[in-house]
Amino acid sequence: MNRYSIFSLIRNSVNYHQDWQRAWRSPDPKKEYDVVIVGGGGHGLATAYYLAKECGITNVAIIEKGWIGGGNTGRNTTIVRSNYLWDESAGIYEHAMKLWENLSTDLNYNVMFSQRGLLHLAHSVHDMQEIGRRGNAIHLNGIDSEFLSPAQIKEMVPFININCRYPVMGALLQKRGGTARHDAVAWGYARAADAMGVDIIQNCEVTGFRMENNTVKGVETSRGFIGAKKVGCVVAGNCSVLAEMAGFRLPIESFPLQALVSEPIKPILDCVVMSGSIHAYISQSDKGELVIGAGSDAYNSYSQRGGFDIIEETVGPVVELYPIFSRMKMLRQWGGIVDVTVDRSPLISKTPVDNLFFNCGWGTGGFKATPGSGNVFAHSIAKGEMHPIAEPFSINRFNSGALIDEGAAAAVAH
Amino acid sequence: MLIIECPWCGKRDQTEFSCHGEAHIARPLNTEELSEEEWGDYVFFRKNPKGLHYERWVHAHGCRRWFNVARNTLSDHIHGSYKPGETPPTIDTQEVSQ
Numbered sequence: 189m190n191r192y193s194i195f196s197l198i199r200n201s202v203n204y205h206q207d208w209q210r211a212w213r214s215p216d217p218k219k220e221y222d223v224v225i226v227g228g229g230g231h232g233l234a235t236a237y238y239l240a241k242e243c244g245i246t247n248v249a250i251i252e253k254g255w256i257g258g259g260n261t262g263r264n265t266t267i268v269r270s271n272y273l274w275d276e277s278a279g280i281y282e283h284a285m286k287l288w289e290n291l292s293t294d295l296n297y298n299v300m301f302s303q304r305g306l307l308h309l310a311h312s313v314h315d316m317q318e319i320g321r322r323g324n325a326i327h328l329n330g331i332d333s334e335f336l337s338p339a340q341i342k343e344m345v346p347f348i349n350i351n352c353r354y355p356v357m358g359a360l361l362q363k364r365g366g367t368a369r370h371d372a373v374a375w376g377y378a379r380a381a382d383a384m385g386v387d388i389i390q391n392c393e394v395t396g397f398r399m400e401n402n403t404v405k406g407v408e409t410s411r412g413f414i415g416a417k418k419v420g421c422v423v424a425g426n427c428s429v430l431a432e433m434a435g436f437r438l439p440i441e442s443f444p445l446q447a448l449v450s451e452p453i454k455p456i457l458d459c460v461v462m463s464g465s466i467h468a469y470i471s472q473s474d475k476g477e478l479v480i481g482a483g484s485d486a487y488n489s490y491s492q493r494g495g496f497d498i499i500e501e502t503v504g505p506v507v508e509l510y511p512i513f514s515r516m517k518m519l520r521q522w523g524g525i526v527d528v529t530v531d532r533s534p535l536i537s538k539t540p541v542d543n544l545f546f547n548c549g550w551g552t553g554g555f556k557a558t559p560g561s562g563n564v565f566a567h568s569i570a571k572g573e574m575h576p577i578a579e580p581f582s583i584n585r586f587n588s589g590a591l592i593d594e595g596a597a598a599a600v601a602h
Numbered sequence: 603m604l605i606i607e608c609p610w611c612g613k614r615d616q617t618e619f620s621c622h623g624e625a626h627i628a629r630p631l632n633t634e635e636l637s638e639e640e641w642g643d644y645v646f647f648r649k650n651p652k653g654l655h656y657e658r659w660v661h662a663h664g665c666r667r668w669f670n671v672a673r674n675t676l677s678d679h680i681h682g683s684y685k686p687g688e689t690p691p692t693i694d695t696q697e698v699s700q
């Protein structure tokens with residue numbers, strides 16, 4: 189792998205950028221791997237990267253039915269934060285945050301991680317109590333969070349309409365929160381994993397599992413059988429489909445979640461602003477587009493599209509909070525299929541089948557966890573025992589009742 | 603946006619309804635004897651299929667009655683609605699995969 193640096197940039201510019209190496213190979217699948225990762229999203233790619241880098245397992249393949257990063261990784265609104273209520277969540281999201289803070293250097297790839305600060309608005313007494321409780325819980329876990337008054341919010345976002353239909357009464361700020369470039373995260377992990385020998389196999393769909401004595405032996409794919417000593421499944425909205433192939437069910441349902449971006453404008457919004465109770469969240473990309481996250485449809489679907497009514501419900505509050513945006517034109521709108529658990533926390537888990545591991549259930553908010561999730565999943569697969577940070581996120585919690593209820597606690601989807 | 607047929611009121615816009623997930627999950631009768639596994643299975647685990655799905659809807663902003671819908675979750679094509687207690691229509695899976 190050629191290292192990217194200011195010198196490689198200069199060297200290549202004199203050749204009119206004709207000689208850049210391909211960022212990763214396109215190998216044919218081998219007969220067998222030590223580990224096969226199903227799903228080439230951020231989480232799957234990160235898993236393969238840390239397997240190779242930290243666990244010494246390089247005989248690894250990532251099997252992706254489409255192109256890498258084409259799932260929710262390339263469809264999300266890229267909000268990164270670690271200010272969750274429960275200790276278990278603080279464990280995994282803060283682990284991810286620490287990895288984010290050094291990720292571009294680690295991967296030698298600019299993932300454009302920008303800790304521009306993230307605001308959660310409160311619009312009612314109940315909201316104020318919620319951010320109070322959560323803010324203090326976050327402090328106890330040693331994670332940064334600050335309370336802002338409406339005047340302080342106005343200082344950060346001068347054009348916000350504080351006295352709107354549901355007046356802004358305060359906010360919780362995580363200064364270390366922000367955004368990252370989603371595609372770059374997929375590409376950076378792919379390039380770095382490939383350099384250590386990981387095979388990235390695109391346009392190859394897993395259609396079944398081969399099992400003997402309740403132990404997985406490999407995957408059936410559209411390009412034939414690929415043997416594996418261990419298999420990690422990281423397929424987000426399609427996890428129930430893969431679980432069915434392996435003969436079990438998951439405590440998950442899949443829903444379309446939408447986002448939209450506006451035409452690009454000059455810099456106006458330099459932080460991320462989220463509002464759970466009226467469901468409007470917004471940031472501005474480095475290209476200048478306003479990135480607006482919408483809600484999810486209220487019925488199961490795999491139709492990567494989403495209902496039209498949801499867009500209306502989303503832009504209404506945005507215009508109410510930011511009247512200045514009322515005449516913006518929207519350029520694109522799309523949907524991704526999110527894998528939602530009832531407690532809004534992920535599953536990182538062994539399964540009823542030996543040597544088959546699942547990492548899913550990240551639902552509407554897993555982009556921020558990408559490095560941490562891949563890291564602990566890699567260690568869990570390598571060792572055959574769940575990493576301590578991953579342990580509480582086992583499928584068994586839905587039988588024991590030890591749910592990690594971030595849905596009810598944070599009332600914010602992302 | 604879907605057009606949904608309430609068995610009592612007829613075809614209406616989906617925004618009049620709310621969806622309540624997988625249909626035909628019977629509450630176990632021997633609740634005292636259930637293990638944690640069985641309770642968890644009943645409460646939380648779902649088929650979540652890509653394709654034919656039998657699901658419960660309620661006409662929330664209409665007659666407020668419950669009914670079931672057979673829908674393809676990949677294409678969002680609706681095969682039909684039926685009242686609670688009625689046996690679900692059998693649907694040609696060839697048609698479903700279209």
Ligand SMILES: Cc1cc2nc3c(=O)[nH]c(=O)nc-3n(C[C@H](O)[C@H](O)[C@H](O)COP(=O)(O)OP(=O)(O)OC[C@H]3O[C@@H](n4cnc5c(N)ncnc54)[C@H](O)[C@@H]3O)c2cc1C
Nearest residue numbers: 227229230231253259260261264265267394524554555556
């Ligand atoms: C509109 C939207 C906005 C979001 N906003 C945020 C946000 O602001 N912040 C945040 O933290 N999170 C956000 N999320 C959630 C976040 O995108 C996901 O939780 C995260 O990206 C999941 O990553 P992943 O790698 O697990 O899944 P994916 O990126 O979806 O990757 C799974 C891959 O598996 C592949 N696959 C599926 N089936 C098979 C098969 N049979 N064989 C082979 N491959 C298969 C798919 O093609 C896909 O590429 C958002 C999601 C959406 C849809």
Ligand SMILES: [Zn+2]
Nearest residue numbers: 608611661665
């Ligand atoms: Zn009705």
